[in-house]
Amino acid sequence: MRQRLVMGNWKMHGSLPENKALLDKVAAAAGGLNRAIAAVCVPYPYLAQAQSALAGSKAAWGGQNVSHYPKGAFTGEVSAGMLREFGCRYAIVGHSERRQLFGEDDATIALKAGAVLAEGMVPVICVGETLAERERGITEEVVGRQLNVVADRIGPEGLKASVLAYEPVWAIGTGKTATPDQAQAVHAYVRGVLAGRDKGIAATMPILYGGSVKAANAAELFGMQDVDGGLVGGASLVAEEFLAICRAAEG
Numbered sequence: 001m002r003q004r005l006v007m008g009n010w011k012m013h014g015s016l017p018e019n020k021a022l023l024d025k026v027a028a029a030a031g032g033l034n035r036a037i038a039a040v041c042v043p044y045p046y047l048a049q050a051q052s053a054l055a056g057s058k059a060a061w062g063g064q065n066v067s068h069y070p071k072g073a074f075t076g077e078v079s080a081g082m083l084r085e086f087g088c089r090y091a092i093v094g095h096s097e098r099r100q101l102f103g104e105d106d107a108t109i110a111l112k113a114g115a116v117l118a119e120g121m122v123p124v125i126c127v128g129e130t131l132a133e134r135e136r137g138i139t140e141e142v143v144g145r146q147l148n149v150v151a152d153r154i155g156p157e158g159l160k161a162s163v164l165a166y167e168p169v170w171a172i173g174t175g176k177t178a179t180p181d182q183a184q185a186v187h188a189y190v191r192g193v194l195a196g197r198d199k200g201i202a203a204t205m206p207i208l209y210g211g212s213v214k215a216a217n218a219a220e221l222f223g224m225q226d227v228d229g230g231l232v233g234g235a236s237l238v239a240e241e242f243l244a245i246c247r248a249a250e251g
């Protein structure tokens with residue numbers, strides 16, 4: 001049975017008091033999960049807070065981005081080693097907001113995944129097409145390219161230690177969710193690309209769906225054969241919503 005994972009991506013949201021209330025509820029509820037892991041990826045300044053609130057619980061935490069450099073004169077960057085010092089298990093790489101708003105390309109994202117792996121953490125590698133790309137019928141081409149550039153760089157050993165997330169850009173923060181069939185079709189394609197490299201990795205790789213996941217649609221999405229959990233934006237900021245999504249991944 002593949003690992004199930006529900007990961008909150010807080011993006012640039014939060015404050016110390018709001019975070020405390022949310023993290024305490026996640027810590028308490030994570031203990032009740034058996035099949036699914038609950039994790040939160042918080043803004044860098046809140047990593048210490050997440051670490052102290054979640055340490056000793058079954059919940060995990062991580063960064064939303066990472067530098068591809070290990071150290072040096074790179075103003076504003078945060079290294080994978082720094083994330084590890086704060087107990088991170090995960091780091092998101094290649095989120096579409098990084099690709100689109102901050103100009104990150106496939107090659108840089110591949111280096112970031114490698115940097116995360118080099119510190120013994122799990123990169124959550126995001127892929128996904130824009131609406132224009134979907135309408136042009138090139139979803140598979142785009143997603144396949146995004147995945148293959150990273151896979152070529154990190155190799156089978158790296159892939160084995162990674163998590164993938166399919167996030168159609170048109171479904172992020174729009175309230176417009178991919179239908180379970182649309183999500184399943186791309187997840188199956190992604191698993192097929194992995195199988196072309198290594199059947200064992202394809203069989204065990206958790207592939208998360210992201211894009212307007214909420215309590216009301218999570219069970220249906222997670223019921224699809226190749227959907228192994230969710231990468232959750234807006235709904236991860238509301239404890240009851242996020243925890244309901246985590247419970248939906250237990251099914």
Ligand code: 13P
Pocket residue numbers: 009095167171172173174175210211212213231232233234235
């Ligand atoms: P929303 O759940 O807010 O659509 O965001 C999805 C996302 O980008 C998670 O990384």
